[in-house]
Amino acid sequence: MTKKKNDAFEFLSPKIRLFLSADLIGSTALKQAVGISAALKKDGAGFSSTHSGWISPILFFYREFTKLFFTSWDDERKKYEKRHETSAIRERPFLWKSAGDELIFCIVLETEDSLFLSIYAWMSAIRAYRERTSVLERALDVKSAVWVAGFPVLNQEVALPNEQFIFKDEVSRVEGDYTTNLMNLQEHYRNIKKSNWKIDFIGPSIDTGFRLAKFADSRRIIISVELSNIMARCSLTKMKENDICIYFDGMVELKGVVGGEPYPIFWIDVSSNKYYSESLQKITRSDAISLENLEEFTKAFIDEHKKYLFLPFINGALNPDLRAPPANYRTQIEHIAETLKKEMRKESDLEKSLANVEVDPDEVPKHQLNVSLPKGNEKTTLLIDEDGN
């Protein structure tokens, strides 16, 4: 097997990550409704509890939903592997963040199959969670948004120092800049087990995902344009195989996204009442979009906003069309790898040059060097003589 050119910098290999957000509906209202009054003692003398009844539904969500998704994902992977007689999918989803009442999972997409099995497992988890909570008195419903983000072009991995190491000698590079970050990522990936860094993800695609999440409701998983594009290009078979339909709900302005121009809202139906959902679709005339139209439009949209977006690709996709990066992508990555090597050598040289030769603070220099520093010319033009020197 031939080695990849940028093996030395694993984090520079093109990656596309799928982000799946699940947010509780009505949790703010629940917290407010049972707020402080329920926590107070009946006689008004101090507090009788710390949480006043809202914490359990949230903790239930944290635990149950996570378990349901991971179980569902494992089941789907087994089915996939059985169907394809392979065990090609190595990357598993993990909980990236919990923010308030929102859980966000993330997975590196190795192929289009890992995309579809993750989406399907996600839909199953939402439905299963809803079914499980429907019999509970205080459980809350869930809404979701899903998006993809490409790395290391457009979005970035960032190395954040673990707090206990931030002022230690081992973490000497704490300056916050791109160059330092790449060096720190290299340090992290060289020895993940003993790493002083934790990895986070930032970038415009992730911001867009957060903005889109505001449009989700219990029936609709909102999906980003880039994700819609990949799904449309994957193949009709996979969509049908996984019983996934995509709908369109108009264009909206998302603050700061694609220059503030209208952005399409695409969604997948996860309502638990199919009859209700279908009858609603009939009166709103919101038929599922054909994959051809979806591919055509998302491609046109990305092209129209090429200042902000490019056609997504999955590095290990089975379909060659989905594997192809945009023009100059690989050249840019190779240039980054080369520049990083040079920056690291420069840093190492600096340390060697200053550390290897000790300076005697009391020694008198052997030479008196008379170099005089001229003052700057007022004009910044060149003075050349008649010979052109």
Add this chain to the structure above:
Amino acid sequence: MNQSHVAMSPAQAIEFSVPEPTGLRRNDVEALAENIAAQMGYLPGADIFSAVVEAGGRVDYKDYWDSKNIDSGSLVVYGEGNFEIFLSTETSHLRDKFTVAHELGHYVLHYLYPRQVLSKPINYLKADRYGTNKTEWEANWFAAAFLMPKRKFTNDFRSAQGRIREVSELFGVSESAVKIRARSLGLTHKDDEKEE
């Protein structure tokens, strides 16, 4: 020699020299750096950018990470009191300060010194951000001494009882630069550096 005052765009083809090692010992380079700092009126922790402008330098930024940018030059000298320093758009201010002092080192050691002391006919000079020979070491020695002159650094380091962050703020350099400087002056060993 008659000189005609012709304005020339830096973009025009010019034959640039590249830095050549002076062969000076580190102590001599450091003494020269401190002398130049005195000529510039630069005090440790002060604004090196303004000092460079006073000396006829200009500071500009370049994105070295962009594959379209094939020129990795970091210093261009057009004449005495007329030079341009290029910094990376993607590095922190503290790192930039060290880079400015480093490029100033190239200007003094590899342009002014050969012209004024060795009478070498160097007209234009260009240094690369990723240079690898002994000249880089010399420019590093210069930068360290320019920003952290040994006597003041030794005294302040002792007064601060070796607290790295405090000294780094005093001299306006990165903590790693303080650690390396303290080690090279024999003030600490790698194992006994204090953190706040």
